Amino acid sequence: MSLLTEERQEPVPVAPTPSRFDPRRLLLAVAAPLLAALVALAVSSVALIASGSNPFTVYARMLSEGTTLRSLLITVNNAVPLYLSALAVALGFRMGLFNIGVQGQYQLAALLAAAAGAAVTLPGPLHIAFVIVVAMAVGALWAGVAGVLKTARGVSEVISTIMLNVIAGGLAAYLLTTYLQERVEGSNNSRTPLLPESARLPDLDGLLLAVGIEPPQGTRLGGFLVVAIVVGVLYALVVSRSRFGFELRATGLNPSAAVAAGVDAKRMTVVTMLLSGAIAGMVGLPQLLGQSYSYGLDFQTGLGFTGIGVALLGRGSPVGIAFAALLFAFLERSSATLQRIDVPTEIYVIMQGSIVLSVVVAYEAVRRAGVAQAERAVRRATEPGAAVDA
Amino acid sequence: MTDDVEPVVRLEGITKRFPGVVANRDVALAVQRGEVHAVVGENGAGKSTLMKILYGMQRPDEGSISVDGQPVRFSNPGDAIAAGIGMVHQHFMLADNLTVLENVVLGAEPTRRGMLDVGAARAKILDLSGRYGLGVDPDALVEDLGVGDRQRVEILKVLYRGARVLILDEPTAVLVPQEVDELFASLTGLRAEGVSVIFISHKLDEVLRVADSVTVLRQGTTVTTVAAASVTARQLAELMVGSALPTPETRESTVTDVVELDVQGLTVRNPAGRAVVEDVTLRVRRGEVVGIAGVEGNGQVELVEALLGLRASTGVVRLGDRDLSALSTRERRESGIGYVPEDRHRQGLLLSAPLWENRILGHQRRKPNAKGPWIDRRGARADTERIVREYGVRTPGIDVPAFALSGGNQQKLVIGREMSDSPSLLVASHPTRGVDVGAQAAVWDHIRAARRDGLAVLLVSADLEELIGLSDTLVVMLRGRLVATLDPATTTPESLGSAMTGAAGEGAA
Missing domain, CATH: 3.40.50.300 (P-loop containing nucleotide triphosphate hydrolases)
Incomplete structure (x- = not known):
């Protein structure tokens, strides 16, 4: 028999929908990341001391190295793909789907977009748009495979996307070395033909100069930043303001209630995976359109997994994710020269890892505090008979 | 019953404050040996806080508890159990894949040379089961048992630990009428053996069927204690809400x-x-x-x-x-079709979402919640205010998450929502x-x-x-x-x- 079970809905790690301004709620929201940062700093310090370094020297060096204009520009450039990767993951989180396959989705997308972009001739803006659309479509289709497997066969998307990563990696290497590569004289790197000028994204240095900042020699502000901002705004609008976004969040919060409310769970799963994959497809584009102009064996990897950490840190909110992406990129950039003082560069990986871990713990603590606060508020307001003195 | 006067459990002047709220205020409760004593009251009247205090889960700010005339102070449920007070929760806490015997002894295993003494445990369980008329088979797997049987296993678990005072929290909420009858028969057996039962319920007809005396709580304080034989369900309900109903x-x-x-x-x-x-x-x-x-x-x-x-x-x-x-x-x-589901937590609400978002659920494509492909926040909020007003949902506002409301207020919100859009x-x-x-x-x-x-x-x-x-x-x-x-x-x-x-x-x- 079915009883009235007090089933607890485990909330997915996302920010509560912004509502009326409430200073206490704001305090709680800020408390978690601060708490997490402090814990992470403590953990990293222990790691540094254990490896025989003085944490203060290291932090001071990171701070001075990381805040030069050159480093800041590089940080922003590196944050852009992380941001897109995290948005792709966060979209899935919002409805309780774990897209671990951003890695494979962007690899395949960047390869095919590079090949397609080099193969056609189009006027400037259209050419760029064409490359972006191809990348999004490939990412969407590759993620869609996992969506269809889940709805048709009940295969967990966690498993299928991880497996699809491996397949994508193999497939990309195969395609690159057989059909899509261009031999380069004097190099043993395999890469696709270079994109023509019309498909190259202009940088934003003009914008920097206009506000009085002169970028140092050899450093530029990548143009894909603009696309990332647009994607972030669209993400925010769709998730928190649209009917689709409501159905998405409802499914994530309570799947049975969403189904009873008329949400087609299967359709939502497939559509969400397609959208997540489309965003993931763009992860490789800052490099492709603004830097390397081709996809080669040396194309950047690992952005998909780092994106998961960034999404967790940013709590699924587009603004939070932007800060998280900048923080991750800053840590990586500012630790780049630590080797010169005999500290392994990989210390930033420990920092990133401990931040993500402590963030999960801190958010849970803060969530509980929030729950208690809300319950107290309701009790106070609805039991005037028992409200009191003191 | 016999040398009466001194109750088994006496709570006097219990006051418990939470920040901004007094959950119990000067509550008095006296339970005699071998009686079934019902505690009734609306949700929020303070029943569960009182029971948590008696079971050592919370400490009172003021007031005293005495067991058999001796003042006691409980700082955790272990102290209460040691004093002979046991509690059966509304939601069972049994391991499905273990047998009845294993569940009963779990945490209080009798051992012989470091091994579980199955023989001694079985003998004790059979003895208790026979003496109180519980009819429990110690070797049955819990997953094969029905709800009524599981409840008797819970009761047995508490008796096994030596309880002489049994707190039953809404025990009939999960039972069908036949199982309720069986439960009441068991309670009669317990009473005959001198065990006292504190029975928390808001089903008044059941209270009157099984209880000897009834204590009514309203808004955190004791209204009265009456003999069950001297009141009707209607009178009790009126005592609970403080007006005719x-x-x-x-x-x-x-x-x-x-x-x-x-x-x-x-x-x-x-x-x-x-x-x-x-x-x-x-x-x-x-x-x-x-x-x-x-x-x-x-x-x-x-x-x-x-x-x-x-x-x-x-x-x-x-x-x-x-x-x-x-x-x-x-x-x-x-x-x-408007749909008020059986289990509102499972099918009717997004517990961690605010009330106004819950208003949208199931109506996410209709006015006043949607405008084209977008959610109409202003429309949804305004209509949530209307539901809160017209359906008497007691809440400080519509930005409160749904889990913070009491069951009744959640249900009013669900009904208000389902009745909208004609x-x-x-x-x-x-x-x-x-x-x-x-x-x-x-x-x-x-x-x-x-x-x-x-x-x-x-x-x-x-x-x-x-x-x-x-x-x-x-x-x-x-x-x-x-x-x-x-x-x-x-x-x-x-x-x-x-x-x-x-x-x-x-x-x-």
């Missing part, structure tokens, strides 16, 4: 002859291919409440879910002049389950109002008085079939109860 009776008929819901030959099969709802044909007319009675698990859940399109079925479902059979859940709801059919499953007396009366009012407004109402309930009181027509569901149609005017809870178990014969339909 309405009854579920619905008198003047509003039934029209326009059929709104027309179900023909509806069959639902479980994954194994067995029919759990079989060839059900049912009509609900405008202004009519059709009540479905039945012991839980006889296909009511499946029938309701099939009507909503949540479960695959064969047969025809028509609403007004529209054939819903091939439509999706959303299309069915938008055709005019549905033509309201499907209500156990609409007053887990809500307090005040909210229960409000829910009944809303169902009566819906009926008056010409809605067709399909009511599924385990509360027989509610079914008889609200329905214009009663149908009995047994093993997936509708086996009888009864006139509520000539039906008593007893006759309905026997129809539900098939005792009335199957020729009546």
Whole structure:
């Protein structure tokens, strides 16, 4: 028999929908990341001391190295793909789907977009748009495979996307070395033909100069930043303001209630995976359109997994994710020269890892505090008979 | 009973404050040896805080507790257990994959040379089970037991630890009438052996059947303690809410002859291919409440879910002049079905989302919640304010998350939502389950109002008085079939109860 079970809905790690301004709620929201940062700093310090370094020297060096204009520009450039990767993951989180396959989705997308972009001739803006659309479509289709497997066969998307990563990696290497590569004289790197000028994204240095900042020699502000901002705004609008976004969040919060409310769970799963994959497809584009102009064996990897950490840190909110992406990129950039003082560069990986871990713990603590606060508020307001003195 | 006067447990002047709230204020409770003492009160009246204090889960700010005349101070449940006080929670805490014996001894295992002494444990369990008439088989697997048996295992667990005072928190909420009878028989056995039972409930007829005395709490304080024999359920309810209260009776008929819901030959099969709802044909007319009675698990859940399109079925479902059979859940709801689910936490609410977002749930594509592809926040918020006002949802605001409301207020919100956008059919499953007396009366009012407004109402309930009181027509569901149609005017809870178990014969339909 079915009883009235007090089933607890485990909330997915996302920010509560912004509502009326409430200073206490704001305090709680800020408390978690601060708490997490402090814990992470403590953990990293222990790691540094254990490896025989003085944490203060290291932090001071990171701070001075990381805040030069050159480093800041590089940080922003590196944050852009992380941001897109995290948005792709966060979209899935919002409805309780774990897209671990951003890695494979962007690899395949960047390869095919590079090949397609080099193969056609189009006027400037259209050419760029064409490359972006191809990348999004490939990412969407590759993620869609996992969506269809889940709805048709009940295969967990966690498993299928991880497996699809491996397949994508193999497939990309195969395609690159057989059909899509261009031999380069004097190099043993395999890469696709270079994109023509019309498909190259202009940088934003003009914008920097206009506000009085002169970028140092050899450093530029990548143009894909603009696309990332647009994607972030669209993400925010769709998730928190649209009917689709409501159905998405409802499914994530309570799947049975969403189904009873008329949400087609299967359709939502497939559509969400397609959208997540489309965003993931763009992860490789800052490099492709603004830097390397081709996809080669040396194309950047690992952005998909780092994106998961960034999404967790940013709590699924587009603004939070932007800060998280900048923080991750800053840590990586500012630790780049630590080797010169005999500290392994990989210390930033420990920092990133401990931040993500402590963030999960801190958010849970803060969530509980929030729950208690809300319950107290309701009790106070609805039991005037028992409200009191003191 | 014998040398009376000194109660087994006496609580005096108990006051417990939480920040901004006094949950208990100067509460007094005295439980005699060998009596069943009921504690009744609305949700939020302070029953559970009082019991948590008695069970050592919380410490009172003021007041004293004494057991057998000796003052005691509990700082955790272990202290309470040591003093002979045990508690059976509403939600069972048993390991399904262990046997009854293993569950009972878990955490208090008798050992012999470091090994579990199964023999001693079995002997003690059999002795307790026989002495108190619990009839528990120590070697049965808990997953094979029904709810009533599980509850007796919980009781046994507490007795095994030497409890002489038993706190039962809403023990009948999860039981069907037959199981309630068995539970009460067990309580009688306990009482005869000198065990005292503190029985928390808001089902007053049950309280009166089983209790010797009743303590009524209202708004955190004791109203009175009375002998059960000297009050009626109605008087008790009035003590609880502090005023006269309405009854579920619905008198003047509003039934029209326009059929709104027309179900023909509806069959639902479980994954194994067995029919759990079989060839059900049912009509609900405008202004009519059709009540479905039945012991839980006889296909009511499946029938309701099939009507909503949540479960695959064969047969025809028509609403007004529209054939819903091939439509999706959303299309069915938008055709005019309001749905108050049996388990609002599972199917009716987004607990961690604010009230105004819960207002949108199930109506996410309709006015006033949506404008084209976008959510209309202002419209949804304004309409949530309307529901809070019109349906008397007690809340400090509409940005409060749904989990913070009491069960009754959550239910009022759900009903308000389901009644918006003028549905033509309201499907209500156990609409007053887990809500307090005040909210229960409000829910009944809303169902009566819906009926008056010409809605067709399909009511599924385990509360027989509610079914008889609200329905214009009663149908009995047994093993997936509708086996009888009864006139509520000539039906008593007893006759309905026997129809539900098939005792009335199957020729009546």
